[in-house]
Amino acid sequence: MPRTDLYASTRVKSYLLLTSIAIITILGLPTSAHAHFSYSDPRIIHVAEYGKDQSVILIRMPAPLALLPDDWQGSDDTRDPPFGLVQGDQTVLNLTAVANGGAAMREQLNKAVTLWAGGRHVGTRVEQW
Secondary structure, three states: OOHHHHHHHHHHHHHHHHHHHHHHHHHHOOOOOOOOOOOOOOOEEEEEEEOOOEEEEEEEOOHHHHHOOOOOOHHHOOOOOOOEEEEOOEEEEOHHHHHOOHHHHHHHHHHHOOEEEOOEEEOOOOOOO
């Protein structure tokens, strides 16, 4: 093999190696990610028999699903969210208001949990959160 062919072959292999390393490095670098959740489905639901003719249903769901009104427009909405606390330019969940929400919290959660059985709406009663 002439020397120029060997040089060209080595140069192509070096180029491919460096290009592969660059691509792997770029794809492997950590990147930031942002997520937006809207109308997420409940995450965990447990149903258990409670007495002879009752059931208890334990539901774990994201707070926005339970606490925000159905017509909520996200960052475009000008209303303060229920149980929200404005901190600077952000609104966060007011955990004290949630813990001490009493009747207002119970009413909001009863609206968020709607059950149907046999094609009929079944009344719900939120007992704790």
